[in-house]
Amino acid sequence: MAVRPIVITGDPVLHRTAAHVTDFDEALRRLVADMHETNEAANGVGLAAPQIGVGLRVFVWKMENNDGVPVVGHVVNPIVTTSRVPQERPDPHDDSEGCLSVPGESFPLKRAARAHVVGVDQDRATVEFDATGWFARCMQHEYDHLNGTLYLDRLDERYGKKARKAVKRNGWGRPGQTWLPGVDPDPFGHDAPAQVE
Structure with missing residues (x-):
């Protein structure tokens, strides 16, 4: 298993539809293991293969839920x-x-309260469940990645304008930009030292 760099908005792999997986082989097992490792290192709740530069229809999650679904999958x-x-x-x-x-x-976005997920795992066993609340949001977010859509693309006009300014301010929007979880500082502050008052 290895932590892989996470691709930043603007790279073409994030903005095109991912291909269906046809080979259920050792390479797919390594990909899934690396995605779990990368998601863990990034303190993420979900990660889609295009986010590590792989244009395949695979996503992983690590998220508590009230739906009877394993926390990691x-x-x-x-x-x-x-x-x-x-x-x-x-x-x-x-x-x-x-x-x-x-x-x-981060920006506000309305999502559906329920999502039905069906697919297979790395061994071709059926995966099917209903997700609710924030877990449903995660499933929709990761699925969007497989279809070349970022959550920024779904923002309303007000927040979309703020998002475009943030992308410009950060110098994103072009190919080849990444960050490496566990090496680069956590951009969401999960690794920041606690404030002492």
Whole structure:
């Protein structure tokens, strides 16, 4: 297992549809193991293969949930369907979402409260479950990555404008930019020392 660099917004692999996995082999097992290792090192709740530069339809998660789904898991060639997305404006506190490929930033986005996930694992065994709440948000976010969509692409006009400014301010939006979890500082501050008052 190895921690891999996480690709930052602007790299083409993040903005195109990932290919279906056809080879269920040792390379796929290594990919899934590396994704879990990278997600852990990044303090992430989910990671899609395009985020480490691999254009395949695979994502992993590590997230507590109330849905009876294992805290740590992965799915290959998933299909995620959702309930209707609420039409009200996103709440800056309750709906703020972040992304390891948009390091250190977060913006409010409304997501569906339920998501149905179906696919297979690295051994071709069926994976199927319903996710609710923040776990459903995670499943939708990772599935979007497989379809070349970042959560920034779904923001409303107000927050979309703020996101575009943040991308420009950080010098992102071009190919080849990455950060390495466990080596580079955690952009979301998980590795920052506790404040003593």
